[in-house]
Amino acid sequence: MTGRFENVLFGMGNPLLDICAVVDKDFLDKYGLKPNDQILWMIQNPYKAATFFGCIGKDKFGEILKKKAEEAHVDAHYYEQSEEPTGTCAACITSDNRSGAIHIFLNYECMEKKWGFFLTVSPEAVLKVATQASANNKIFSLNLSAPFISQFYKEPMMKVMPYVDVLFGNETEAATFAREQGFETEDIKEIARKTQALPKVNTKRQRIVIFTQGKEDTVMATGIFFISLLSLKVSMSQECLRILF
Template sequence: MGCIGDDEFGRKMTEVATAEGVNVRYQVDASTPTGTCATCIVSSERSLVANLAAANNFKLDHLLLPENLALLHKARVVYCTGFFITVSPASIEHVAKHCAENDKIYAMNLSAPFIVQVPPFKKVLMDSMPYIDFLFGNEIEAAALAASEGWEGLSLEEVAKKMSRMPKANGCRPRVVVFTQGCDPTIVAVGGRVSRYPVMLLAKEELVDTNGAGDAFVGGFMSQLVCGKDIAECCRAGNYAANTVIQRSGCTFPAKPTFTWN
């Protein structure tokens, strides 16, 4: 779910997503254009400038529409990006508590360092933490989180362990904290225990565009999680998806997979 403008760009987004089999449930804001993001890529490194526009106007009322609430009640796994923290904390609270009360999986991504550096946004994240079953982030976001908690000097593994041990509202499962770190192994902490999962390495000349790598990783990870696979397989799928995206310009996948998944 999200919010788009009543414009050509918003309609195209809906059309493309629907064609790919995604059941989009956008709130339409007729008074605000669809959000956009400019990306500058230099030697495979990127910088982003976002204009949230309509994306900043999502309201809890849209989530609570019967047809949308029915989708939430049917879902077994719910994922939210950290960027949504700046938009509708009330929606996050409603969904997170629903998942905890009904023994569903709730996952969240830190998404950007500023989420933990800006006090009002950090508060929303920490208020949500008891309900988060899977927490994702990269090494930069994890370092910002550690600094905001006064954990300077701790290794990435120790930060992941501390986050995994924070109290949970639903005691049916431990929290899983997943930190990616580029070409270095993915770190996963569960119940205070850390595992490392290797990534698929690329030659420097094969790296085209890192934009979307983190989202691709989570997409691959979640694709196996909903199928009941273990953490190792989830990480393998996540790293495969990220590896594929960074070899292409823009957040795109090839029409056919580059190898058979087995």
């Protein structure tokens, strides 16, 4: 059963080592951080279900990142270079929220001919993977990642959006995306519906939109129905996989 899912998920982006600390609101205010500004999720099982490509430095943080990826059973393939250090993210935790301050040093030129990094650095690479997935009826997923992506990288994001089969985000990212798209609503369920209905190239697969809200309801919109589940009590993963496959 494990081999069946090996390398079923391919990811590309910025390899970041999260360094977590529990802090109070005054700490966030001091450094101009917003609560719940970034939410990340990691697949733990099955072994090596996820394959990830990225660039790291030959340093202590790079070694920690490799070790943690291996412990999480992620099949990570890093380009290791000595010119720039590994990117890191200071994750500041306050109550139920998580704020991230990212420090990225990566040398992207060394990877130009092989792969790119997200929409902020190599939108052409993301679009190439997206079109390839669509042409072969493979599932292409995208994470809204952070509010500033929808604000300042709207054009490359919307070039990729027609190829997105599964879109992830949290409530803050969803609200920003809605404002930038002129949805004229702050209701997260309606935002999910409108996002799901955006134009799509591969009509063989309906788009699925999943928005988390911390300890509050997680919402999921498809072309057929809408689901709202309390994330602490009910897992949505099985329902999502049933729809996809």
